[in-house]
Amino acid sequence: MTNKHLTIGTLSRMTATKVETIRFYEKSGLLAKPARTEGNYRSYAPADLNRLSFIRRARDLGFSLDQIRVLLDLADDRSRSCEAVDEIAKEHLAEVERKIADLKALQRELDRLLSQCRCGTVAECRIIETLSPLPLEVN
Known part of the structure; x- marks a missing residue:
């Protein structure tokens, strides 16, 4: 597949990304504008597939679009130090830890509320x- 170009539909299926999302990534600059066929269809290279796969994986892990943009810029210059990548990952880890703490607090509160349930009426819930x-107000 090294010389094969992909349609947007194929790229969409291969990465489980909606066509509209791919277009959004193009408009936002995360993906380069693709080449066009004679029929004016988008034509993607294997490098675009790799880049979109990177974006999808980073989004699945909760990285913001701005963080992904910086990570892609860093990944494009393979000779750079990975210190900036580490900083982004540390920042994201701190956010994940905050979310986990919030979810644990929510879990404790829901456990507390459920333990008080007497299975009465909604009016007493x-x-x-x-x-x-x-x-x-009751009507």
Whole structure:
């Protein structure tokens, strides 16, 4: 496949990325504008497949588009120190750890609320009461 060019549909299927998302990545500069066929269809090279796969994997891991943009720029210059890559990864790890802490706090709160459930009526439900900033009016 080294000399084969890919259509946007093929690229989409190979990376499990919606066509609209691929176009968005092009517009935002994460993917280069592809070559065009004589019929004006997009024509992608294997390098585009690799780049899109990188973007997809980074998005799956929760990296922001701005972080991905910087990572791609760094990856394009293979001779650079990876110190900047490490900094982005450390920043992202800190964000992941904050989210985990938030989710654990949520888990504890939900456990607490569920332990108070007496399986009565909704009018007596502690979960509904906790979620409601003001008492719900009954009509």
